[in-house]
Each structure stands twice: as C-alpha cells, then as structure tokens.
Amino acid sequence: MNSTDDWRQRFGGAMMGSYSPPLAMLVRGQGAHVWDIDGKRYLDFLAGIAVNALGHAHPALVDAVSAQVATLAHVSNYFSTPPQLELAERLLRITGAGEGGRVFFCNSGTEGIEAAIKLARLNRGDGSRTRILSLVNSFHGRTTGSLALTGKAALREPFEPLLPGVEHIESTLEALEEAIDDTVAALVVEPIKGEAGVLDLPEGFLERARELTAQHGALLILDEIQTGVGRTGTWFAFQQYDFQPDALVLAKGIAGGVPIGALVTFGWASDLFTPGQHGSTFGGNPLATAAGNAVLGEIERAGLIGNAGRLGERLRTIVAEIGSPLITEIRGQGALIGLGLSAPVAADLAAAALRAGLIVNAPNPSSIRIAPPLIVGETELEEFRLLFTQALEALS
Numbered sequence: 001m002n003s004t005d006d007w008r009q010r011f012g013g014a015m016m017g018s019y020s021p022p023l024a025m026l027v028r029g030q031g032a033h034v035w036d037i038d039g040k041r042y043l044d045f046l047a048g049i050a051v052n053a054l055g056h057a058h059p060a061l062v063d064a065v066s067a068q069v070a071t072l073a074h075v076s077n078y079f080s081t082p083p084q085l086e087l088a089e090r091l092l093r094i095t096g097a098g099e100g101g102r103v104f105f106c107n108s109g110t111e112g113i114e115a116a117i118k119l120a121r122l123n124r125g126d127g128s129r130t131r132i133l134s135l136v137n138s139f140h141g142r143t144t145g146s147l148a149l150t151g152k153a154a155l156r157e158p159f160e161p162l163l164p165g166v167e168h169i170e171s172t173l174e175a176l177e178e179a180i181d182d183t184v185a186a187l188v189v190e191p192i193k194g195e196a197g198v199l200d201l202p203e204g205f206l207e208r209a210r211e212l213t214a215q216h217g218a219l220l221i222l223d224e225i226q227t228g229v230g231r232t233g234t235w236f237a238f239q240q241y242d243f244q245p246d247a248l249v250l251a252k253g254i255a256g257g258v259p260i261g262a263l264v265t266f267g268w269a270s271d272l273f274t275p276g277q278h279g280s281t282f283g284g285n286p287l288a289t290a291a292g293n294a295v296l297g298e299i300e301r302a303g304l305i306g307n308a309g310r311l312g313e314r315l316r317t318i319v320a321e322i323g324s325p326l327i328t329e330i331r332g333q334g335a336l337i338g339l340g341l342s343a344p345v346a347a348d349l350a351a352a353a354l355r356a357g358l359i360v361n362a363p364n365p366s367s368i369r370i371a372p373p374l375i376v377g378e379t380e381l382e383e384f385r386l387l388f389t390q391a392l393e394a395l396s
Contacts, residue, residue: 007037023354029056032373032380034359043383044359045372050194050226050336053253053304054295055373061256064294065287073287077279083289090296094235095248095264102270104263105284109225109251110141112261113188115278116221116249117145117163119263120186122272123219129185136168139195140188140223149188171201173208180212186219186246191237194226197367198331198338210243219246219269225261226336229253230299230374233309233334240333253374258291260284304374308335311376318385324392335376339368345395352394358387 007025025037032055034044047053054061068083075081088103095101104115120132134140138151147156148163156162169175171193180187187209193199213220222245227237231253234240238248246269251261261283265272282288299305312334319330319339326349329340341349346362353360363369372380 031055031057032376040357042354042357042359043380043387045370045376045384046359046361047371047373048257049252049361050231050371051252052257053229053231053374054256054298055375058256058298058375060294060298061258061291064290065258068287068290071286074282074285076281077283081286081289083286083293084284087284087289087292087296090293091250091262091264094296095266096239096244097248097264097266097270100267100270102265102273104265104273104278104280105289106261106263106280107259107282107288108141108261109223109249110143110146110261111280111283112225112249112251112263113140113146113149113223114143115263116186116188116223116247117149118278119247119265119269119272120188120219120221122277123185123217123269125182125185125217128183129218130165131184132163132166132186132188133169133179133184134166134188135171135190135193137171137196137199138168138188138190138193138223140190171199171205173202173205176205176208176212180209180216180218182216184213184216184218186221187213188221188223190223190225191227192232192332192336194336194369195363197340197364198336198369200331200333206238206241207243210241210245213246221245221247221249223249225249225251226371227333229296230305230308231334231336231371232332233305233312235305237333254295255288255291256295258288260288260292299374302375307376308374311335311372311374311381312337314378314381315370315372315384318381319388322385322389322392324396326392326395335372335374337370338363339370341366341368349391349395353388353391356387356390356394358384358391360388 026034092101134149136151140146140149148166151168169179224236228250244266248264316330327339328342331338344365350362361369
C-alpha cells in the first residue's frame with residue numbers, strides 16, 4: 001500500500017459504503033501532528049473529533065496500555081478488575097456524583113446514550129411518564145435508539161419508524177416550558193451542540209431545564225460525549241452552572257482513542273437499574289479502563305483543563321486577528337470552537353486547510369469545527385495561524 005490510488009481502491013473494495021471516501025491514509029502520529037502514507041505532515045486540530053485529548057502517542061497512554069495488555073486485557077462482566085474500579089471511582093469524583101452516584105461502562109458514546117434511554121424508560125412513575133424529549137438539531141448517535149433522539153430529520157427518516165415516545169423540541173425557554181410536564185420521563189441535552197456546528201444553548205436554558213425536570217420528576221440527562229473530559233475548560237460543561245444532572249453520558253476523550261463510554265448517574269437515578277437490566281461484554285474491561293485512568297490522570301497532573309481554557313482564548317484571538325470577512329461568528333467554549341461562515345463553503349474551506357496541512361472539519365455547510373488536543377501550546381497555535389490563513393487565502 002504505497003500510493004494514494006492503491007489504498008483508495010482497496011478501501012472502496014473492502015469497506016462498507018456507509019462512509020464517504022476518506023480524506024487521507026494516516027500512518028502515524030506524534031503530539032498534535034499526524035503523517036499520511038505519502039509522508040505529508042498535518043497539524044491535527046480535530047483530535048479524532050475531540051477524542052485524542054493527549055494528542056498522539058502520548059507516553060502516559062502508551063505505557064499504560066502496553067503494561068495492561070501484557071497483564072490482563074479482558075475478563076468479561078462476570079468479574080471486576082482494579083482499573084475498572086479505579087476509573088469508576090475517579091469518574092464519580094470528577095463529575096461530583098460522589099458516594100450516591102454509580103457508573104456503567106460501555107464502548108462508545110452511542111452505547112452510553114442507549115443505556116440512558118433505558119434509564120429513562122425505568123423512570124415511569126405511575127406509568128404515565130412515557131415521553132422522552134431532546135432538542136431539534138441535536139446529535140446523540142446512529143444506533144436506532146440514539147438516532148431516535150437525534151434531532152436531525154434527514155438522519156432519522158431512512159430508518160423510521162424508530163423508538164416511539166421521543167419528541168424533539170426547539171432550543172428555547174418557551175419550548176421547555178410548554179413541553180415538560182408530569183408525562184416526561186427524561187430530557188436529553190447536549191450542553192453545546194457539537195455536530196450542529198458547535199452551537200451554544202440560549203442563556204439560562206440548562207438552569208431552567210434543571211428546574212423543570214426536578215419539578216416534574218423527569219430525569220435531566222446531559223450528553224457530554226463531546227464537551228466532557230476538560231474540553232470546555234472545566235471537567236464537564238455542566239460544572240460551569242450551579243446544579244447537577246441526574247445522569248451524564250461520557251465517551252470520546254476519556255481514554256484518548258481506546259474505545260470506552262460511560263453513563264454516570266447522580267442521586268436517586270442511581271437506584272433505577274437492577275441486576276440483569278443492562279450489560280456489555282467489553283464495557284469496562286481492564287484494557288480500556290487502564291487507558292482511561294492514564295488519560296484522566298495525565299489531564300489532572302499536567303493541568304490540561306486550564307490549558308483548554310487558554311487554548312480557547314488564544315484560538316478566538318488568532319481567528320479575530322486573521323480578520324477574514326468569511327468568518328462571522330466564533331462559538332463554543334474552551335477547546336471546542338465553532339466558526340460561523342458568511343457563505344455555505346465550509347467543506348471547501350476544510351479541504352483547503354487539509355491541502356495546507358491542517359485538519360479541521362465542516363459539520364455543516366456554514367460551520368467549521370476546531371477541537372485540538374488539550375496538550376497544544378503556543379508553537380502549535382502559531383502553526384495553526386499560518387496554515388488556516390493559507391486555507392482562507394486559497395479559498396478566496
């Protein structure tokens with residue numbers, strides 16, 4: 001496999017047609033950079049879509065995974081292991097769920113959402129709580145359950161009918177007030193809509209959602225798959241507010257690229273599941289949880305949550321200093337940034353960036369998403385300035 005034509009042909013003949021043709025064949029990474037099969041270097045400011053919190057080939061992750069796979073990689077859910085319990089207790093500490101909280105491990109964010117849907121179904125009350133709410137233009141995954149929650153009709157329609165009882169409401173305080181009553185089992189919300197272009201929720205939305213769900217006995221379930229693990233400048237985006245959710249879905253950055261997801265419950269929601277009601281063969285195995293402990297431990301040790309906040313401030317400053325008329329809005333928090341464009345040319349801009357040696361992406365025609373590794377420093381930020389300027393100039 002030594003040429004672009006060779007691997008593209010092989011990909012088309014071997015891989016399912018559910019993905020668009022890949023942008024490049026990547027063969028190695030180091031820090032905030034990756035290299036393709038032809039030797040070209042790229043500055044990775046997408047980080048595997050907010051997954052590679054420590055960048056690529058970080059020694060803490062390499063050492064932890066190497067040691068664990070040489071010791072005990074998998075044991076099934078009939079047993080527990082030290083890394084599993086350590087990671088569960090760590091998540092209860094950093095989420096603030098504490099002693100009353102519980103953790104369920106799975107393999108991805110989508111699987112975490114599936115667990116959250118079952119949790120919501122267990123919150124039936126007297127049997128009248130049959131509705132699950134999510135937001136228009138949200139994204140929660142592509143399995144049939146998580147897809148039912150996803151507020152993008154174009155993604156759902158080819159697979160309908162999906163899970164009954166799900167309603168998608170607008171991201172407004174008025175819609176919240178109108179929709180939430182005693183028939184609602186749960187409201188599922190992304191604190192920032194990542195796949196919609198890094199869209200912030202209206203001011204006061206999450207606080208009012210917490211008030212209304214508590215008032216009516218509904219679960220407030222936060223999807224922090226993309227916003228969690230320090231990316232927004234706090235461990236989790238909800239920690240910028242003075243409340244706790246009833247459940248939190250996590251994945252992506254937890255283990256730096258090793259597949260893992262989790263559902264963390266708070267307070268009374270921790271008593272809803274009983275033995276046998278949910279499970280996962282691979283979820284929480286020692287290899288994945290050892291990776292999670294290494295990544296979260298390094299984030300704490302190196303102060304990378306604070307760095308995420310500084311990254312966001314510098315990225316905003318750099319984009320403003322570039323001063324392109326194409327960029328009309330800078331959204332998001334910390335190291336999760338969305339750029340609103342004045343024209344629907346995001347795919348062209350992302351392609352121009354790739355040609356220049358910069359990886360960002362276009363989640364929709366008028367938005368660019370930037371989600372660099374949390375380890376990025378001033379050198380990489382100045383490289384971003386140069387490459388992104390080149391991309392903008394090439395497009396104009």
